[in-house]
Amino acid sequence: MAAISDPTRCAIIGRLARGPARISDVGASFTMSLTGVCKHVKVLEASGLVQRTRRGRENTLELTAEPLREVARWIFKYERFWNARLDRLEEFFATKQGKP
């Protein structure tokens, strides 16, 4: 979670969600230096969210979706659970109200 708590890292994930990209292309969309972007990429790599592939001088970044998907599942668990209970309660009384 610490890896995605930073807005720059969130933006990098957003960019990579559209597909793999060269690190220079990812860096081009930020006002900070490429070195600064690389530091954030390293944090994402360390967390397992991003994978880097080296081909010669070119570095391509790719999103490893599973850890992120796992986080999203966890966060929503209880909210989904209680909202489903309230939906059911609302539906129950709405149906009852509709009856003559």
Add this chain to the structure above:
Amino acid sequence: MDLTDIVVARAIPAPPENVFDVWIDPTSPGGPWFGAERTILNPVVDGLFYFAVKHEGRTWPHYGRFLRVDRPRCLEYTWVSEATKGVESVVAVTFEPRGDQTEVTLRHSGVPDDDMGRQHKDGRTWVLSMLAERSPK
């Protein structure tokens, strides 16, 4: 261990007494306990409950104790399960009259993991789930 709160609310088209009664009735199809694999419920102060739900192919047992039973205003009970990592979290439900409706507000306090809770609170969960869905599987 870091803890967080989850709050959900809904306007229910019925008076608070009716909504409260349905909430504590495990046989009512509108209640939160309905459809469970097994429910044992004693909704009095210091009364206990056992609530086993089937989810993703397995049974998830929940245990708790009623802390406050104030018909039709509020209910409060502890909530312990594998998902709370054994921590005694607290569910507080208020039933407030709003014209001919009832505003039901549920606060689940002390749910483990502060980091996830913060993400939930600042609304980034939607972004995260959207990203997760759009990402290659």
